Amino acid sequence: GAGVSQSPSNKVTEKGKDVELRCDPISGHTALYWYRQSLGQGLEFLIYFQGNSAPDKSGLPSDRFSAERTGGSVSTLTIQRTQQEDSAVYLCASRSTGANNEQFFGPGTRLTVL
């Protein structure tokens, strides 16, 4: 496809359940990012993958959050034992190689934890 895609677009889950959010970056983009957008909080960096390098996990809020990127393409963000404060829109972005290249964002997954 032409842009970054994410699935599902909406996810409602019960507290304590695990969820998986998927991101398909733009083909050929080597860098992939996950952000979280909470009401009134702006966008919060979570994790960043660049090629085969070790990911930058410095933004993950707790060990309940993890992400992987298989084959340098699709990425999955997993939240274990979800809590109500995990409710947010989770955004994925990708970027091609080149220092001046911008990040392209997907539509996001709206997660609601009841």
Place this chain on the structure above:
Amino acid sequence: AQSVSQHNHHVILSEAASLELGCNYSYGGTVNLFWYVQYPGQHLQLLLKYFSEDPLVKGIKGFEAEFIKSKFSFNLRKPSVQWSDTAEYFCAVKSYNTDKLIFGTGTRLQVFP
């Protein structure tokens, strides 16, 4: 740690009014600066970016921003807004020693005809 401040949380303007949205960042080294816009129901998209060239940057849809290093600022401006500019605007900074963006909390702009 780096941070970005957007002091205007909600701005309401009439069409043809001039716009200036404030953005200040905390990092003292070399930075790249961005403004992203999110129209209702749409993805975040890049409005303009600064990468160490002319400090006055022109973007899409008549927007511009000026990088003032001494003030750690990157304010967004438009001389005459339109109803279609109604959106949320995010300022972001990236330092040279990292590849992640640090975003401000956003400014919601409402333009009335």
